[in-house]
Amino acid sequence: MKEDTSDLFLIxxxxxxxxxxxxxxxxxxxxxxxxxxxxxxxxxxxxxxLLQESFIKIWEKIESYKPGRGKFxxxxxxxxxxxxxxxxxxxxxxxxxxxxxxxxxxxDEMPSEPYEQLKGVLKKLEPHHQEAIRLVYFxxxxxxxxxxxxxxxxxxxxxxxxxxxxxxxxxxxxLYHVLIVIEVLANG
Amino acid sequence: MDRKRIIEEGLLERYALGTLATxxxxxxxxxxxxxxxxxxxxxxxxxxxxQIGLENAIxxxxxxxxxxxxxxxxxxLPAPSSVSKSSSVLQSGRxxxxxxxxALFALGAFWLYVQWQTSIEDxxxxxxxxxxxxxxxxxxxxxxxxxxxxxATINDPKTIPLYLVGNQNSPETRVVAYVNHEDKTVxxxxxxxxxxxxxxxxxxxxxxxxxxxxxxxxPVGEEYIPLRYIDKAxxxxxxxxxxxxxxxPTVQNLITNVYL
Numbered sequence: 001m002k003e004d005t006s007d008l009f010l011i012x013x014x015x016x017x018x019x020x021x022x023x024x025x026x027x028x029x030x031x032x033x034x035x036x037x038x039x040x041x042x043x044x045x046x047x048x049x050l051l052q053e054s055f056i057k058i059w060e061k062i063e064s065y066k067p068g069r070g071k072f073x074x075x076x077x078x079x080x081x082x083x084x085x086x087x088x089x090x091x092x093x094x095x096x097x098x099x100x101x102x103x104x105x106x107x108d109e110m111p112s113e114p115y116e117q118l119k120g121v122l123k124k125l126e127p128h129h130q131e132a133i134r135l136v137y138f139x140x141x142x143x144x145x146x147x148x149x150x151x152x153x154x155x156x157x158x159x160x161x162x163x164x165x166x167x168x169x170x171x172x173x174x175l176y177h178v179l180i181v182i183e184v185l186a187n188g
Numbered sequence: 189m190d191r192k193r194i195i196e197e198g199l200l201e202r203y204a205l206g207t208l209a210t211x212x213x214x215x216x217x218x219x220x221x222x223x224x225x226x227x228x229x230x231x232x233x234x235x236x237x238x239q240i241g242l243e244n245a246i247x248x249x250x251x252x253x254x255x256x257x258x259x260x261x262x263x264x265l266p267a268p269s270s271v272s273k274s275s276s277v278l279q280s281g282r283x284x285x286x287x288x289x290x291a292l293f294a295l296g297a298f299w300l301y302v303q304w305q306t307s308i309e310d311x312x313x314x315x316x317x318x319x320x321x322x323x324x325x326x327x328x329x330x331x332x333x334x335x336x337x338x339x340a341t342i343n344d345p346k347t348i349p350l351y352l353v354g355n356q357n358s359p360e361t362r363v364v365a366y367v368n369h370e371d372k373t374v375x376x377x378x379x380x381x382x383x384x385x386x387x388x389x390x391x392x393x394x395x396x397x398x399x400x401x402x403x404x405x406x407p408v409g410e411e412y413i414p415l416r417y418i419d420k421a422x423x424x425x426x427x428x429x430x431x432x433x434x435x436x437p438t439v440q441n442l443i444t445n446v447y448l
C-alpha cells in the first residue's frame with residue numbers, strides 16, 4: 001500500500017483544512033475517476049456533476065482516509081463508485097440487495113459509445129477476463145451480479161478477476177523489460 | 189478471518205473495489221495488520237486497479253474543476269452546502285442531504301425526548317423501589333431488634349423456661365413459656381400448638397390463689413408471643429376459647445398447664 005509521498009503531503013494539507021491541496025489531487029486523478037464514472041452512468045453531463053460531487057465528498061471526508069488501509073486512489077475510487085451507484089439507484093428502479101447489488105434484473109448494455117471502449121493493457125487480456133474487469137471496475141457490479149451476468153459460477157468468476165490481475169501484472173512486467181531493451185539499444 | 193479464505197473468496201480484490209460488507213471489511217483490515225504477505229498482495233491489486241484507471245482515463249471538461257473550486261470557495265469549512273448552483277443534479281442532491289439532515293435532527297430530538305421521558309420514568313421507578321426497599325429494611329431492622337430483644341430475654345439467666353405438654357384433650361400440644369420474674373415478662377413459643385378451627389383460639393391463664401387471670405391469646409404457629417405477666421401466679425394454663433378469647437376460662441377445654 002505504498003502511497004506517493006507527494007499525495008501524502010497533499011492529503012496532510014487537506015486534513016489541515018487547506019482546500020488548495022485538493023486541486024493537484026484532482027489534476028492527477030480526475031481523469032481516471034471520470035473515466036470510471038462516465039462508463040458507469042453512460043451520461044457525460046451527469047458524470048461531470050457526479051465527479052464534482054465526489055471530489056466535494058473527498059474534501060469533506062478526508063479525515064476518514066487512513067493511508068495505512070489503502071491507496072488514496074482506491075479510497076477516491078470507492079467514493080466515486082458509491083456516489084454514482086447511489087445516484088443510479090435513486091433514478092432507476094434498482095434495489096440494493098444484501099450483497100450490495102444494485103443491478104438485479106437489469107440487463108447491462110454492452111459498450112456502444114467510443115468513450116466506453118476499454119484501453120491500455122486491458123485490451124491484451126482474453127475477452128472473458130476483460131469483461132470481468134469491465135463489470136466490476138467500470139460498471140460497479142458486485143461479484144455476485146457479475147458472475148450471474150456472465151453466466152459462470154461465482155468461483156469461476158473470482159478466478160477470472162484474480163487471473164486477469166495477475167495477467168495484467170505479467171504483461172506490464174514484459175512491457176517494462178521491452179522498454180528497457182529499447183532504451184539500451186537506442187542509447188547504444 | 190484466515191488467509192486461505194481471504195484469497196479464495198477474492199476478498200482483497202473486493203476490498204480494493206469497495207464491495208465488501210462492513211463486517212467483512214473490518215475483519216480483513218484486522219488480518220492485513222498482521223499479515224504482511226496479504227498486505228503486499230493488496231498493494232499489488234490496488235496498484236493494478238489504479239493503473240487500469242489511469243490507462244482508461246477520460247479528461248473531464250475544465251468547467252468541472254472551476255465549479256469545484258467555486259463550490260469549495262463558497263464555504264469556510266467543509267460542508268455539504270458547497271455545491272455548484274449551476275448543477276441541478278447536485279442542487280437537488282444537496283437539498284436531499286439538507287432535508288435528510290433536518291429529518292435526522294428531528295428524529296434525533298424526538299429520540300432524545302423519548303430517552304428523557306424514559307429516564308424520568310426509570311428514575312421514578314427507581315425512587316419507588318428505593319422507598320420500598322427502605323421500608324423493608326426498616327421492617328427488617330425492627331424485626332431484628334424485636335427478635336434480638338426476645339432472644340436476650342429468653343437467654344437471660346433469670347428467665348425460667350417452662351414446658352407445657354398437652355393433656356388428653358390435645359396430646360400433641362407442646363408449648364414453652366419463658367417467665368422472668370425480675371423483669372416481669374412472659375414470652376410463649378406457640379409453634380407446638382395444634383391448629384384450631386377459625387372460630388376458636390388458645391388463651392393462657394395465670395392461676396392466682398384459685399382465680400384464673402387472663403394473660404392473653406396465643407396465635408398458632410408464632411414463635412415469640414409476649415403475654416401479660418401476672419404476679420404471684422401459681423400455674424400457667426391454656427384453654428381453647430371462642431375466637432377473641434373469654435373473660436373466664438372454659439375449664440373443660442383445658443389442654444395443658446404447668447406449675448411455677
